Amino acid sequence: MRMVDIIDKKRNGKELTDDEINFFIDGVVNGSIPDYQTSALLMSIYFRDMSDHERTALTMKMMQSGERLDLSDIPGIKVDKHSTGGVGDKVSIPLAAMVAAVGIPVPMISGRGLGHTGGTLDKLESIPGFKVEISKDAFIKQVAKEKLAIIGATGDIAPADKKIYALRDVTDTVDSIPLIASSIMSKKIASGTDALVIDVKTGAGAFMKTLEDSTNLAKALVAIGKGAGMQCMAVISDMNQPLGNKIGNTLEIEESIDLLKGKGPEDLKALILTLGSYMVLLGGKANNFEDAKRMLEKTIESSEALDRFRAMVDSQGGDARVIDNYRLMPHAPFRLELPAKKSGKISKLSADEIGIASMMLGGGRQKAGDSLDYGVGIELHKKMGDTVQKGESLMTIHSNNEHIEEVKQLIYQNIEISAEAKIPKMIYKIIK
Structure with a gap:
């Protein structure tokens, strides 16, 4: 088998066999195929795209x-959530705590931010002492005990994806549905969870700008998940304006905690309750969407979700006092107001450019490895329609x-x- 023949076959629009994909x-992974042929x-x-198979x-x-985590020692149906990324998207943090408070194990492996999209791990690291890198055994024990842990992926999970992604970034092949879908799902399947809810963003601040492209990506992700034997579904949600009211690492932790205290912004709460309700359904804890939603709302009213978050922070070495004292996290010294130049209603608030503005302040990375100002x-x-x-x-x-x-x-x-x-709608489609 020769790599040049595989390139020729796909270049001419033909379907690759499993053996050809395995060879590639x-x-x-072993370095026998040079970067220029991988890029080709x-x-x-x-x-030329790829078939579902x-x-x-x-x-x-x-x-x-690479390695596939074995979570069989954790009782119950393990449910995770993934987002394709956006501005102000701190959903995973309060969502995971709420779902865990219902009694569903949430072993969440998250990523870092790049460009105008923020990363869950970066936000959590604004909490002094919080460790996103813990051993596999510690991760499993924590989820078994607390029903919740949020960590970064180890280098042993889907190493092929790391090498391929680096080339996609420099060859302008990032926005390809089969390459996006295989990148996301290879890591999620390797993480060992039983069920997955995917939040596919659409709009100005999303990777996929149109509803059609977002729908195609969502269908591809769900098809792959189901093909691998995982319970899987997707929610297509809006990213034409930032989610919530705060953008930036410390600020988004503050807003996450506010939500767990029952004080969060309505758009953020609405999305969390939608995603969380489907997680509860997949986790087998409710018979219908409304029951699942009410169960999640009760975790806020009872402070159980806040307690779960506090336990996670403490277990991962973080200073849990931040929950009651936000000043223990890093804050910038200057607060500068941006006044409106005229009266009226907000008709546009571009999420991607607002995210870039936050990155320019130091809150995001222009390239991997850049340091952050938390x-x-x-x-x-003000939000759209205000x-x-x-x-x-x-x-x-x-x-x-x-x-x-x-x-x-x-x-x-x-x-x-x-x-x-x-006012843009929050939820566009549900893909099952």
Whole structure:
């Protein structure tokens, strides 16, 4: 078998066999296939796509390239959640605590942020002492005991994905549905969970800008999950404006805790209750969506979800006092208001550019390995559809520098105030 023949076959739009896919992934992992041939096949896949069978075969082989966690010692149906990424998307943190409080084990392996999208691990590391890297045994014991742990993936999980992703990034083949789907699902299947709810974002701040592309990705992810024997479904949610009111690592931990205390913003709460209700259903703890939703609401009313979060922070070495004293987390010294230039209604609040503005402040990474400033960020006072008066503050910018004209200019360019405005819907589709 020759790699050049596999490239030729896919370039001409033909379906690869399982043996050809296995040959390719084995060669990527052991280094026998040079980067230029890997890149050539990635570009062929980008233009020629893959069948459902090819996508599943690619995912499973990538998963098998490394370790698969054995979570059988944890009783119950293990349920996880994945998001395709967005601005202000701190959903995983309060959601995991709420689902765990219902009695469902949530062994969550999360990622870091890159570009305008934030990462769950980065947010958690704004809590002093919090460790996102713990041993496999400690991870399993913690989930068994507390029903909850959020950690980073080890290098032993789907190593083929790490090598392929690095090449996708520099060959402009990132936004390919079969490559996105196999990347996400190889790691999720390797993590050993029984069921998965996927939050596929759509809109200006999402990876997939159109509802059609987001739907195609959601269907691909669910098909792969089911093909691998996992309970799997997807929710397509809005990312035309930032989620919640706070963007930035410390700020998003604050908002996550606020939600667990019953004080969070309504859009964030609505999405969490939707995703969480499906997790509860997959976990076998409720018979219908409304019962599941009510169970989750009770975890906030009773403070059980907050207690679960506190236990997780403590178990992973974090200072749980932050739950009652936000000042124990890093904060920027300057708070700068951004006044509205005219009166009207907010008709546009571009999530991607607001996210880039937060990144420019130091709250995100332009490239992997960049250090973060946990204390900076943006606090929104107005969302799409809200009425604003000229001179009223649209947002507070948390910065380490008083002179941020470039950031302000970028934000102003991506906010529109009109006579009328539509409020975007939060949930577009459910894919099962």
